[in-house]
Amino acid sequence: MRVAIIGAGVIGLSSALCIHEQFHSLVPSLELEVYADHFTPHTTSDGAAGLWQPYVRDHGKLQETLWNKETFDYLLGHLHSPAAKEMGLFLISGYNLFTEPVADPSWKNIVLGFRNLTPKELELFPGYSYGWFNTALMLECRSYLPWLTNRLTQKGVKFFHKKVESFQELFSQGVDVVINCSGMRAGDLQPDPELQPGRGQIIKVLAPWVKHFIITHDSKSGIYNSPYVIPGSEFTVLGGVYQHGNWSEENSAKDHKTIWDNCCRLLPALQKAKIVQEWSGLRPARPSVRLERESIRLGNLQAEVIHNYGHGGFGITIHWGCAMAAARLFGSILQEKKLATSPGPRL
């Protein structure tokens, strides 16, 4: 049973790991292969700061909220393990700032210590009159993706550096199931007008005195189009750009100035920070995550694709819940092919 995962960002690698963990003992013939044209540190995931935080409004997408929770709980469970440092996983507290009172988010009871900001705390942020404080997690992909890659390699998963042009290409080589984690480029494999780029640009600086994340929100400009500061284990990420429909991966001088000026106004201490890098990337945005099975007829064969893409600006936040959902879909494929040696995995 050959399973090909397309994509080696956080979604592809975690889906591969989850499937391997759940099924390698049930399906002795299971062979996993990862195909990608970009590997860490050149994936979209690598550009993300790595903060676990869903969007502030879930628009009724309860399934996604559940996947977010599953991811948080899974990561929290690993916090005290010896692997945490290698995974790039650590706790971090910080602020979400608003210009007017807002309803509490769907994730208020998922994170730790969620509360409203006190008047004295708001003095730190002129222009913002309302906000939240909570403790969440950071999962830095520049560590997490290599950690996932090592785990997968140890388990005998094979990696292929190539751009897959079609699902057919893999099926004709004898692949039985494709897990489509192609992120922004899923449209190249199968047109999906709902998948659009949410272009982001970030500035990485050295500012080790910043110990909190600060995310501002402006209901008029939309999510992540308002300054944010996210301290990592080595660099602090400054951002605040979300341009729907913009496919450019070139750094824009105008966006640089917007980010720099806004973040320094937000946190005057940043004025002395040294700029180390600039990066642009495309959030694979979709009205909802596409996580579903598709059976494709190829001649007299039924080929199975599990789609797992369209995670927008919350891929890291939701990845493990989605990986487990993808694994469940895989389990049902095995059931149908009567390949699993026991009645499906207990999840």
Add this chain to the structure above:
Amino acid sequence: MASPKVAVVGAGVIGLSTALCITEICPSCSVTVLSDQFSPNTTSDVAAGMLIPHTYPDTPIHRQKQWFKETFTYLFAISNSAEASEAGIHLVSGWQVFKSTPKEELPFWSDIVLGFRPMSEAELQKFPQHRFGQAFTTLKCDCPPYLLWLEKKLKATGTQMYTRKVSDLWELHSEYDIVVNCSGMGAHQLVGDKQLFPVRGQVLKVHAPWVKQFIRDGDGLTYIYPGIHRVTLGGTRNKGSWSLSPDAGTTSDIFDRCCSLEPSLQGAQDIEVKVGLRPSRQSVRVQREVLSQGGVKLPVVHNYGHGAGGFSVHRGTANEAAHLVGECISALQGSSSRAKL
């Protein structure tokens, strides 16, 4: 008295901040800092510089609270300015955890730090051996940066600083009109204060930049304080010990205790061991005194004995000491005009 000459003895956080307050309150004063040690070799340099007050048994609580509030307000403004990184001041959030519920659930400073609240059940799960905790956000003064920043501000006011060991305050009476004694542990010898005793602290300064939160055991013995470049792991409270030598057994013990609060510290690198003697006293001595010897008078202002709480109250006590210097100047001017009659 046109330009009173003030000598400040001591160049730790107390000496430097007191000198700075004097220049602010009395711009006509000529201030000189004298110390046998300057940063990075002062007791202050060993401390993590966390604004979490120590409670002095014999100082009225309202006075301690006032000192802390002034200090917090002063540093809060710096942390939110472009000077923050140079001054080494930054906000940090975290937890104080207790193995058994403390009798005083609300410390006197709970309304001065930010966002003080009890920890939730979910948060306490991270600390299986602890049953109660408090979460809050406070400030940290990283040293050497903070001391170097104070020195820079002092130099800008024209304050001179000299490396000099003062063995007796009377050495200074011919060159200076007023002496300010911020000698910390040195006051034991310098002014013979037997109520002052060392509480030896050993700490580890490690590289663990993924640690963004502080964790402190309410017993005050085990703590993890993330600074700009290093995390301070502590510690010890060896009352009466004068030893400045690191102890290897203590190092392992501190490391183990901190790892049990924060397991990821197992991956910490570049461990540096430091020792400081907290200049401890039942109350902080912020007091005016006029020394007298053979008909000669020497006004002295004391500002020492801050023990484990130096950073937490430094600016408040510095302001109070500076006002006492102002009183000394008025007294000198009063007596000199009487002398003219």
